[in-house]
Amino acid sequence: xxxxxxxxxxxxxxxxxxxxxxxxxxxxxxxxxxxxxxxxxxxxxxxxxxxxxxxxxxxxxxxxxxxxxxxxxxxxxxxxxxxxxxxxxxxxxxxxxxxxxxxxxxxxxxxxxxxxxxxxxxxxxxxxxxxxxxxxxxxxxxxxxxxxxxxxxxxxxxxxxxxxxxxxxxxxxxxxxxxxxxxxxxxxxxxxxxxxxxxxxxxxxxxxxxxxxxxxxxxxxxxxxxxxxxxxxxxxxxxxxxxxxxxxxxxxxxxxxxxxxxxxxxxxxxxxxxxxxxxxxxxxxxxxxxxxxxxxxxxxxxxxxxxxxxxxxxxxxxxxxxxx
Numbered sequence: 001x002x003x004x005x006x007x008x009x010x011x012x013x014x015x016x017x018x019x020x021x022x023x024x025x026x027x028x029x030x031x032x033x034x035x036x037x038x039x040x041x042x043x044x045x046x047x048x049x050x051x052x053x054x055x056x057x058x059x060x061x062x063x064x065x066x067x068x069x070x071x072x073x074x075x076x077x078x079x080x081x082x083x084x085x086x087x088x089x090x091x092x093x094x095x096x097x098x099x100x101x102x103x104x105x106x107x108x109x110x111x112x113x114x115x116x117x118x119x120x121x122x123x124x125x126x127x128x129x130x131x132x133x134x135x136x137x138x139x140x141x142x143x144x145x146x147x148x149x150x151x152x153x154x155x156x157x158x159x160x161x162x163x164x165x166x167x168x169x170x171x172x173x174x175x176x177x178x179x180x181x182x183x184x185x186x187x188x189x190x191x192x193x194x195x196x197x198x199x200x201x202x203x204x205x206x207x208x209x210x211x212x213x214x215x216x217x218x219x220x221x222x223x224x225x226x227x228x229x230x231x232x233x234x235x236x237x238x239x240x241x242x243x244x245x246x247x248x249x250x251x252x253x254x255x256x257x258x259x260x261x262x263x264x265x266x267x268x269x270x271x272x273x274x275x276x277x278x279x280x281x282x283x284x285x286x287x288x289x290x291x292x293x294x295x296x297x298x299x300x301x302x303x304x305x306x307x308x309x310x311x312x313x314x315x316x317x318x319x320x321x322x323x324x
Contacts, residue, residue, distance in 0.1 A: 003050060007042045010049030015265055017290040019052040035299055039271060059123035063116035066105040069093070070221035070250050079114035079134070081106040081121070086114045086134045093247040096236050097138070103228070204238060215245045224249050270300045276308050 005013065005020075014020045014034075021031035022041055025048045034041070041047055054065045067078060072091045080087045080101045088111070093099050101107050108114035115132045122129040211227045218224040224246050231239060264272075266285055273279040279301065286297045 005049040011042045013051055017293045020049055021052050022047055022049050058120035061116055061120035061123060064113045067102055067107045067109060069102050072102055079108045079111050081114050081118050086111060086132055087138060088134060088136050211242055212245050215249050218249055221250055221253060267300055270304055273304050279304055
Protein backbone atom coordinates (compact mmCIF):
# COMPACT_ATOMS: atom_id res chain seq x y z
CA UNK A 1 0.00 0.00 0.00
CA UNK A 2 1.40 3.34 -1.04
CA UNK A 3 1.26 6.47 1.11
CA UNK A 4 -0.61 9.18 -0.79
CA UNK A 5 1.07 12.61 -0.76
CA UNK A 6 -0.23 16.09 -1.43
CA UNK A 7 1.30 18.14 -4.25
CA UNK A 8 3.33 20.18 -1.73
CA UNK A 9 4.64 17.04 0.04
CA UNK A 10 5.48 15.44 -3.30
CA UNK A 11 7.39 18.51 -4.52
CA UNK A 12 9.34 18.65 -1.24
CA UNK A 13 10.20 14.94 -1.57
CA UNK A 14 11.34 15.52 -5.17
CA UNK A 15 13.73 18.25 -3.99
CA UNK A 16 15.19 15.81 -1.43
CA UNK A 17 16.06 13.36 -4.20
CA UNK A 18 13.13 10.99 -3.79
CA UNK A 19 11.52 9.39 -6.86
CA UNK A 20 7.93 10.69 -7.01
CA UNK A 21 5.13 8.98 -8.93
CA UNK A 22 1.81 10.50 -10.05
CA UNK A 23 -1.64 9.59 -11.34
CA UNK A 24 -5.07 11.25 -11.70
CA UNK A 25 -7.21 11.00 -8.57
CA UNK A 26 -9.58 8.06 -8.75
CA UNK A 27 -7.70 6.44 -11.63
CA UNK A 28 -7.65 2.63 -11.52
CA UNK A 29 -4.22 2.57 -13.17
CA UNK A 30 -1.03 2.36 -11.16
CA UNK A 31 1.19 5.38 -10.46
CA UNK A 32 3.51 6.51 -13.29
CA UNK A 33 6.76 8.47 -13.54
CA UNK A 34 6.51 12.26 -13.52
CA UNK A 35 7.87 12.50 -17.06
CA UNK A 36 4.48 11.21 -18.22
CA UNK A 37 2.85 14.41 -16.93
CA UNK A 38 3.35 18.14 -17.65
CA UNK A 39 5.74 20.08 -15.41
CA UNK A 40 2.79 22.06 -14.03
CA UNK A 41 1.22 18.95 -12.48
CA UNK A 42 2.16 20.14 -8.98
CA UNK A 43 -0.01 23.23 -9.37
CA UNK A 44 -3.06 21.55 -10.88
CA UNK A 45 -5.89 19.87 -8.93
CA UNK A 46 -7.01 16.34 -9.65
CA UNK A 47 -3.67 14.55 -9.20
CA UNK A 48 -2.26 12.43 -6.36
CA UNK A 49 1.32 11.46 -5.69
CA UNK A 50 3.41 8.86 -3.87
CA UNK A 51 7.11 8.10 -3.33
CA UNK A 52 8.51 5.15 -5.24
CA UNK A 53 9.84 2.61 -2.77
CA UNK A 54 13.59 1.98 -2.95
CA UNK A 55 14.21 -1.74 -3.25
CA UNK A 56 17.22 -3.88 -2.44
CA UNK A 57 18.08 -7.48 -3.24
CA UNK A 58 19.62 -9.96 -0.78
CA UNK A 59 20.10 -13.67 -1.47
CA UNK A 60 17.72 -13.40 -4.44
CA UNK A 61 14.91 -11.92 -2.32
CA UNK A 62 13.79 -8.34 -3.01
CA UNK A 63 12.38 -6.03 -0.32
CA UNK A 64 12.20 -2.30 0.47
CA UNK A 65 15.21 -0.63 2.03
CA UNK A 66 15.02 -0.57 5.86
CA UNK A 67 13.84 2.60 7.60
CA UNK A 68 16.29 5.20 8.92
CA UNK A 69 15.69 7.32 12.08
CA UNK A 70 15.12 10.69 10.38
CA UNK A 71 12.39 9.21 8.17
CA UNK A 72 10.33 7.82 11.08
CA UNK A 73 7.86 9.89 13.08
CA UNK A 74 7.08 9.44 16.78
CA UNK A 75 4.36 6.84 17.44
CA UNK A 76 4.55 5.64 13.82
CA UNK A 77 3.76 1.94 13.51
CA UNK A 78 6.86 0.03 12.40
CA UNK A 79 7.87 -3.63 12.17
CA UNK A 80 11.17 -4.73 13.74
CA UNK A 81 12.98 -7.71 12.22
CA UNK A 82 14.04 -10.14 14.98
CA UNK A 83 15.90 -13.45 14.46
CA UNK A 84 12.80 -15.49 15.39
CA UNK A 85 9.84 -13.20 14.65
CA UNK A 86 8.59 -9.80 13.52
CA UNK A 87 7.60 -7.36 16.28
CA UNK A 88 5.05 -4.59 15.60
CA UNK A 89 5.71 -1.50 17.75
CA UNK A 90 5.22 2.23 17.74
CA UNK A 91 8.42 4.22 17.20
CA UNK A 92 9.75 5.78 20.39
CA UNK A 93 13.29 7.25 20.10
CA UNK A 94 13.70 7.11 23.89
CA UNK A 95 13.37 3.32 23.81
CA UNK A 96 16.92 2.16 23.09
CA UNK A 97 15.87 -1.25 21.73
CA UNK A 98 13.47 0.31 19.23
CA UNK A 99 15.81 3.19 18.32
CA UNK A 100 18.83 0.97 17.63
CA UNK A 101 16.71 -1.51 15.65
CA UNK A 102 15.89 1.37 13.26
CA UNK A 103 19.43 2.77 13.48
CA UNK A 104 20.99 -0.58 12.51
CA UNK A 105 18.62 -1.28 9.61
CA UNK A 106 16.25 -3.84 11.14
CA UNK A 107 12.93 -2.00 10.77
CA UNK A 108 10.37 -1.82 7.98
CA UNK A 109 7.23 0.28 7.47
CA UNK A 110 5.04 -2.77 6.77
CA UNK A 111 4.87 -6.42 7.84
CA UNK A 112 5.21 -7.83 4.31
CA UNK A 113 8.65 -6.33 3.68
CA UNK A 114 9.77 -7.13 7.25
CA UNK A 115 9.02 -10.82 6.60
CA UNK A 116 10.86 -10.66 3.26
CA UNK A 117 13.91 -9.10 4.95
CA UNK A 118 13.99 -11.85 7.61
CA UNK A 119 13.70 -14.55 4.93
CA UNK A 120 16.52 -12.91 2.96
CA UNK A 121 18.75 -12.86 6.05
CA UNK A 122 18.02 -16.54 6.63
CA UNK A 123 18.73 -17.38 2.98
CA UNK A 124 22.08 -15.57 3.25
CA UNK A 125 23.16 -18.22 5.77
CA UNK A 126 21.61 -21.10 3.87
CA UNK A 127 18.44 -21.31 5.96
CA UNK A 128 14.97 -21.43 4.41
CA UNK A 129 12.49 -19.63 6.68
CA UNK A 130 8.97 -20.76 5.81
CA UNK A 131 6.84 -19.36 8.64
CA UNK A 132 7.33 -16.01 10.37
CA UNK A 133 5.13 -14.90 13.26
CA UNK A 134 4.20 -11.22 13.67
CA UNK A 135 3.73 -10.17 17.31
CA UNK A 136 2.47 -6.98 18.96
CA UNK A 137 5.18 -5.41 21.14
CA UNK A 138 8.05 -7.08 22.95
CA UNK A 139 5.80 -8.55 25.69
CA UNK A 140 8.46 -8.05 28.32
CA UNK A 141 7.64 -7.56 31.98
CA UNK A 142 9.34 -4.57 33.62
CA UNK A 143 12.53 -5.56 35.32
CA UNK A 144 12.58 -5.32 39.09
CA UNK A 145 15.28 -3.18 40.59
CA UNK A 146 17.70 -5.04 42.77
CA UNK A 147 18.62 -3.70 46.16
CA UNK A 148 19.52 -4.65 49.64
CA UNK A 149 16.71 -5.58 51.96
CA UNK A 150 16.38 -3.24 54.87
CA UNK A 151 15.47 -4.68 58.25
CA UNK A 152 11.73 -4.52 58.85
CA UNK A 153 10.95 -2.38 61.85
CA UNK A 154 7.73 -2.66 63.80
CA UNK A 155 6.72 0.08 66.19
CA UNK A 156 4.78 -1.13 69.18
CA UNK A 157 2.97 1.52 71.18
CA UNK A 158 2.67 0.53 74.84
CA UNK A 159 -0.54 1.73 76.47
CA UNK A 160 -0.40 2.34 80.24
CA UNK A 161 -3.27 3.74 82.28
CA UNK A 162 -1.41 4.61 85.49
CA UNK A 163 -1.80 8.18 86.59
CA UNK A 164 1.78 8.90 87.59
CA UNK A 165 3.65 11.20 85.24
CA UNK A 166 6.66 8.86 85.04
CA UNK A 167 4.59 5.95 83.80
CA UNK A 168 2.70 8.10 81.28
CA UNK A 169 5.97 9.48 79.88
CA UNK A 170 7.31 5.94 79.53
CA UNK A 171 4.14 4.83 77.78
CA UNK A 172 4.67 7.45 75.06
CA UNK A 173 8.04 6.00 74.10
CA UNK A 174 7.73 3.49 71.21
CA UNK A 175 9.32 0.08 71.58
CA UNK A 176 11.40 -1.00 68.51
CA UNK A 177 11.20 -4.69 67.64
CA UNK A 178 13.28 -6.09 64.76
CA UNK A 179 11.27 -8.94 63.24
CA UNK A 180 13.46 -9.70 60.19
CA UNK A 181 17.01 -8.93 59.20
CA UNK A 182 18.84 -10.08 56.07
CA UNK A 183 22.04 -8.90 54.40
CA UNK A 184 22.59 -6.07 56.86
CA UNK A 185 25.92 -4.32 56.39
CA UNK A 186 27.68 -1.42 58.01
CA UNK A 187 26.28 2.07 57.45
CA UNK A 188 29.37 3.10 55.52
CA UNK A 189 28.05 1.16 52.48
CA UNK A 190 25.24 3.64 52.05
CA UNK A 191 27.68 6.53 51.95
CA UNK A 192 30.02 4.94 49.39
CA UNK A 193 29.85 6.42 45.86
CA UNK A 194 28.00 4.31 43.30
CA UNK A 195 30.36 2.78 40.74
CA UNK A 196 30.01 3.34 36.99
CA UNK A 197 27.78 6.40 37.34
CA UNK A 198 28.12 8.60 34.20
CA UNK A 199 28.69 11.78 36.17
CA UNK A 200 31.48 10.14 38.17
CA UNK A 201 33.58 9.82 34.99
CA UNK A 202 35.00 13.21 33.94
CA UNK A 203 36.17 11.80 30.59
CA UNK A 204 32.61 10.66 29.78
CA UNK A 205 31.16 14.04 30.76
CA UNK A 206 33.69 15.87 28.58
CA UNK A 207 32.87 13.66 25.56
CA UNK A 208 29.14 14.01 26.18
CA UNK A 209 29.34 17.83 26.30
CA UNK A 210 31.28 17.85 23.02
CA UNK A 211 28.77 15.56 21.27
CA UNK A 212 25.79 17.53 22.57
CA UNK A 213 27.30 20.72 21.16
CA UNK A 214 27.95 19.02 17.82
CA UNK A 215 24.33 17.80 17.66
CA UNK A 216 23.11 21.32 18.41
CA UNK A 217 25.18 22.77 15.55
CA UNK A 218 24.36 20.02 13.00
CA UNK A 219 22.71 21.20 9.79
CA UNK A 220 21.64 17.82 8.34
CA UNK A 221 20.30 14.51 9.73
CA UNK A 222 23.50 12.77 8.60
CA UNK A 223 25.59 15.11 10.77
CA UNK A 224 23.30 14.43 13.73
CA UNK A 225 23.50 10.64 13.41
CA UNK A 226 27.30 10.73 12.95
CA UNK A 227 27.82 11.30 16.69
CA UNK A 228 26.87 7.69 17.49
CA UNK A 229 30.19 6.41 16.16
CA UNK A 230 31.81 7.70 19.37
CA UNK A 231 29.36 5.94 21.75
CA UNK A 232 29.77 2.25 20.94
CA UNK A 233 30.99 1.37 24.45
CA UNK A 234 28.40 3.47 26.34
CA UNK A 235 25.67 1.98 28.50
CA UNK A 236 21.97 2.73 28.03
CA UNK A 237 22.07 5.21 30.90
CA UNK A 238 25.04 7.03 29.39
CA UNK A 239 23.30 7.15 26.01
CA UNK A 240 20.05 8.62 27.36
CA UNK A 241 20.92 12.40 27.25
CA UNK A 242 22.48 12.07 23.78
CA UNK A 243 19.46 10.16 22.42
CA UNK A 244 17.11 12.89 23.64
CA UNK A 245 19.30 15.63 22.12
CA UNK A 246 19.57 13.90 18.71
CA UNK A 247 15.84 13.25 18.56
CA UNK A 248 15.12 16.90 19.39
CA UNK A 249 17.55 18.15 16.70
CA UNK A 250 16.19 15.76 14.04
CA UNK A 251 12.68 17.02 14.81
CA UNK A 252 13.87 20.63 14.48
CA UNK A 253 15.54 19.92 11.12
CA UNK A 254 12.39 18.22 9.83
CA UNK A 255 10.27 21.20 10.85
CA UNK A 256 12.59 23.86 9.45
CA UNK A 257 11.12 25.73 6.49
CA UNK A 258 13.13 27.47 3.78
CA UNK A 259 13.75 31.14 4.42
CA UNK A 260 11.80 33.45 2.14
CA UNK A 261 14.99 35.10 0.93
CA UNK A 262 16.43 31.78 -0.34
CA UNK A 263 16.62 31.39 -4.14
CA UNK A 264 14.03 29.15 -5.84
CA UNK A 265 14.76 25.48 -6.38
CA UNK A 266 17.03 24.39 -9.22
CA UNK A 267 14.09 22.93 -11.13
CA UNK A 268 12.21 26.25 -10.99
CA UNK A 269 15.35 28.15 -12.08
CA UNK A 270 15.72 25.82 -15.07
CA UNK A 271 12.08 26.26 -16.11
CA UNK A 272 12.44 30.06 -15.93
CA UNK A 273 15.92 30.38 -17.48
CA UNK A 274 15.82 33.59 -19.60
CA UNK A 275 18.52 32.55 -22.09
CA UNK A 276 20.83 29.71 -23.15
CA UNK A 277 23.81 31.11 -21.25
CA UNK A 278 21.92 30.96 -17.97
CA UNK A 279 20.64 27.48 -18.85
CA UNK A 280 24.21 26.25 -19.51
CA UNK A 281 25.27 27.45 -16.05
CA UNK A 282 22.30 25.69 -14.44
CA UNK A 283 23.17 22.49 -16.31
CA UNK A 284 26.55 22.53 -14.58
CA UNK A 285 24.74 22.77 -11.22
CA UNK A 286 22.71 19.66 -12.11
CA UNK A 287 25.89 17.57 -12.22
CA UNK A 288 26.54 18.40 -8.55
CA UNK A 289 23.15 17.10 -7.39
CA UNK A 290 22.19 13.62 -6.20
CA UNK A 291 22.59 11.07 -9.05
CA UNK A 292 19.01 9.91 -8.52
CA UNK A 293 17.55 13.34 -9.32
CA UNK A 294 19.99 14.26 -12.14
CA UNK A 295 18.02 12.50 -14.98
CA UNK A 296 14.82 14.31 -13.99
CA UNK A 297 16.55 17.70 -13.86
CA UNK A 298 18.22 17.05 -17.24
CA UNK A 299 14.76 16.44 -18.73
CA UNK A 300 13.76 19.96 -17.63
CA UNK A 301 17.03 21.34 -19.09
CA UNK A 302 16.36 19.71 -22.47
CA UNK A 303 12.79 20.97 -22.50
CA UNK A 304 13.81 24.55 -21.67
CA UNK A 305 16.64 24.47 -24.24
CA UNK A 306 14.16 23.43 -26.92
CA UNK A 307 11.84 26.29 -25.93
CA UNK A 308 14.68 28.85 -26.06
CA UNK A 309 16.02 27.55 -29.39
CA UNK A 310 12.54 27.39 -30.95
CA UNK A 311 10.65 30.55 -29.96
CA UNK A 312 7.00 30.99 -31.06
CA UNK A 313 6.56 31.58 -34.82
CA UNK A 314 4.50 34.75 -34.32
CA UNK A 315 7.58 36.77 -33.34
CA UNK A 316 8.99 39.28 -35.88
CA UNK A 317 11.33 37.69 -38.46
CA UNK A 318 14.01 40.23 -37.71
CA UNK A 319 14.55 38.69 -34.30
CA UNK A 320 15.37 35.30 -35.91
CA UNK A 321 17.96 36.58 -38.41
CA UNK A 322 21.66 36.53 -37.72
CA UNK A 323 23.25 40.00 -37.51
CA UNK A 324 25.63 40.92 -40.34
